Amino acid sequence: MSADALLTATNRSKLGSAESRRLRWAGRIPANVYGHKQPVQSVTVGETELNSLIRGGVRVVDLDVDGKHDKAVIKDIQWDAMGSEIIHVDLFRVDPNERVNVDVPIELKGTAPGVLSGGVLEQPIHHVQIDVLAYEIPSVITVKIGALGLGQAIYVRDLPLPKSAHVHTPADAIIVHVVQVNTRALDAVAAPAEPEVVGKKPGEAAAAEPAKDAKKK
Numbered sequence: 001m002s003a004d005a006l007l008t009a010t011n012r013s014k015l016g017s018a019e020s021r022r023l024r025w026a027g028r029i030p031a032n033v034y035g036h037k038q039p040v041q042s043v044t045v046g047e048t049e050l051n052s053l054i055r056g057g058v059r060v061v062d063l064d065v066d067g068k069h070d071k072a073v074i075k076d077i078q079w080d081a082m083g084s085e086i087i088h089v090d091l092f093r094v095d096p097n098e099r100v101n102v103d104v105p106i107e108l109k110g111t112a113p114g115v116l117s118g119g120v121l122e123q124p125i126h127h128v129q130i131d132v133l134a135y136e137i138p139s140v141i142t143v144k145i146g147a148l149g150l151g152q153a154i155y156v157r158d159l160p161l162p163k164s165a166h167v168h169t170p171a172d173a174i175i176v177h178v179v180q181v182n183t184r185a186l187d188a189v190a191a192p193a194e195p196e197v198v199g200k201k202p203g204e205a206a207a208a209e210p211a212k213d214a215k216k217k
Helices: 019-026 046-056 184-188 202-217
Strands: 006-011 027-036 037-044 060-064 068-081 087-096 099-109 118-121 127-133 141-142 153-155 175-179
Touching: 006 027, 006 046, 019 027, 019 087, 027 046, 027 068, 037 099, 046 068, 046 087, 060 087
Parallel strands: 006 060, 027 087, 099 141
Antiparallel strands: 006 037, 027 037, 060 068, 068 087, 099 127, 118 175, 153 175
């Protein structure tokens, strides 16, 4: 976690939907802090500050609640109906030395040369589950595919992970690969089949034409 990932919060005593709307109009986001067998704490955080951290991919923050500091994970975020504004957030207290289980998304970066050679890029796995020290939780795992050729693959064991991370997904599972397109199969599907004459066996339709010509003579 970056030392600058500080989130300042203020205790709130008034609850309810009307109070929450008033807070959001004032640029504050209602939040709950829980975990470590402590009572749930109702607080507010700055909307601009919270948005900046989330957009920056921060998952663990140094939470300052009226001068008291805790490490906390941004656990659950509630968005408005349009998905553009945060209306509530839950923060989970953690010990920097404790391990947590998280699902981390995988993000591909670059263009695979194998695709330019006629292959198809396939990504069977889009996220992996890891357990990791709380302060090392990654927001995303970036996989560079700029050297991925035709017939090549990147496996779970190749992922760039924090030193403390243990992956629960099998190490030999394929994250992304470039496969060869079976052009013969595609051609067979694309080629139209000749229509059959209903009620006649193959060859009967062709044999019927000379017989018609013979009657006309």
